Amino acid sequence: MDLKYNPEEEKFRTEVRAFFDAELPTDIRTKLQLGRRISKEDMVRWQKILFRKGWGAVNWPKRFGGTGWDIVQQHIFEEERADACAPPQNPFSLKMLAPVMQTFGNAAQQEYFLPRILSGDDWWCQGYSEPGSGSDLASLRTSAVRQGDHYIVNGQKTWNTMGQYADWIFCLVRTSSEARPQQGISFLLIDMKSPGITVRPIIMLDGEHEINDIFFDNVKVPVQNLIGEENKGWTYAKFLLTHERSGNAGIGACKRALKKLKEIASEQTSNGRPLIEDSRFRDRIAQVEMELMALEITNLRVLSATAKAQGTLGPEVSVLKIKGSEIIQQLAELKMHALGHDALPYVREALEMGWAGNPLLSSHYRSYAPPISGQYFNQRKTTIYAGSTEIQKNIISQMILGL
Template structure:
């Protein structure tokens, strides 16, 4: 693969850099750089800036609002966004349900939902996992019973990220309990304001509220909100999961974390000298960088395969496994680098109204929060153990 940039590519890179320098809100940049959860207001404000530029959905077909970028341009943009600490658009709308809608949706669904996703009129969340049905998603029990022009939905979803902010949820439901597990599932788009939906917070190990339980009690969902055929939702779910696991790799973000580690190591000291001169630290960071480089080139190979019309099956599982492992190693080393200043940690809400300074240097605020949250990275999106089983079966034929 030839990764040398043409003059046009370099001009595009400069355009992206200038746009990020002048258009990325400082408060949005700071939160993302620190590894803190986005605020709803800040994320939507940034996404509207991206949409006005026409850069909200680089991977969408141009006919639906995509950028028409080449594979190389997409790579350049992702790298520059990561380097500038510019958060990508919230994945649930743009990277997950959006592609499902423009690939399998009706003309009416495309006409209504796609512009609203691009303009951030709807904040989406994902209704997949249930108690007892996470990585074994096909065992889900939330039921949808047909009643004329509606489905009546009853059940529970869990670990629903940012459901407290969401306007819409895309949901897997069981519409035929007598069929084999994968064959009795349908894919519904549900308005979160529908009577009968209750959202309850789950406070994670990072002491923040990003996760939720979502309960459905006799929730009426129009049949027109079903994607594709009834009982064929597993097909659309697998299509979406490929997009989700590819995005979970977060190569650009991890490269930015390496830069932060190197900067911290110049200031923090060990044994009377900068940590950057400590052989043990250098060894740990170098090993991570080698794995990150291998991950990046693997991602590029997959992108090249897709651009040449090859359909990927279990290959994105490799990105999910290695990407999340690299993320965890990086945040662990970030906290270790901060030494005693990496340990004091309180949730953001605990500091509301206070006037005292936080413990330690300013840059010590954030790494522990992200480190704690990303302990789940090897679990969400399908646990890495399940991903290895998928690879062994579908790639290696074991």
């Protein structure tokens, strides 16, 4: 048992850090540091920089153009990414769709779509949830009816993160209603430019447009856009969800948020003294930090056991998802509480770069303050998306505990 990085891994970390120092555009870094909005263009620009370096997909095997990195290297990359304030990459294409396509897709699909994901040319979103199908995903009703060389898709998907930017959407659709709900689902790739698709924004509690409803009205989809076999989509969907959840530990992002929290608590004052000198507040930080220390090791234990067995990720990722989402929420909450009264203002213009400010407010309202309360509100989603905490506990009790 040994928790130390070996010299090669330390060298790798240095290389990654140097790359971020040299190649991450300053304007993007500054936005992330201050918690300002980043655009699709920012994310695509960054994806193209990574692609040129050969680091377009850190979790893919080499034969598909990925880095082929092991789990420790991926962990180091993610830690350094978050610490450097580099944007996350599009998880829907790289971490969710790609593993499905690489495992269950055909050669033509792999050859066409994967390079376009890698280069940042295609933006993907996910079509899973429906208004009537949240936790009970298998009850989904969006239908795909075969007509010659096409499927005709009708229905509605919801909670599409960044769907307003998407070139493509991967969807779970119902192709049969005869057997159990799980047995009539198929996995379909749909061009967002297809006639009959309407995207409607959903504004979240922080006032931001991050998610959408997507309506399908007699949308024609070529049959070659079916992944794997018809009516086997539930198997692929579960495979995808396991991959999605494995990224939900978000150790790098949590570490970055913790660092930021400590900085804020050192800078904000209470009764003239740094807030971090207040043991009641400091103990709350300590409590989250302990949880994060444990999760970092639990995360590596789960991933390394999987890699060692050359197996696929299992229900253990539910443990990572539950804890990771709770920790990021607690950190967001503490950052907000660290601001005290300065958590109250909602100055929308301050969320864009270059806000000149309101002179009186600016005298105490720090540059990092504007997005923080919104982040707390926004982060409530983490214990809800990708299978709520309650669903994860059902998975643990059924799949691990056998209850």
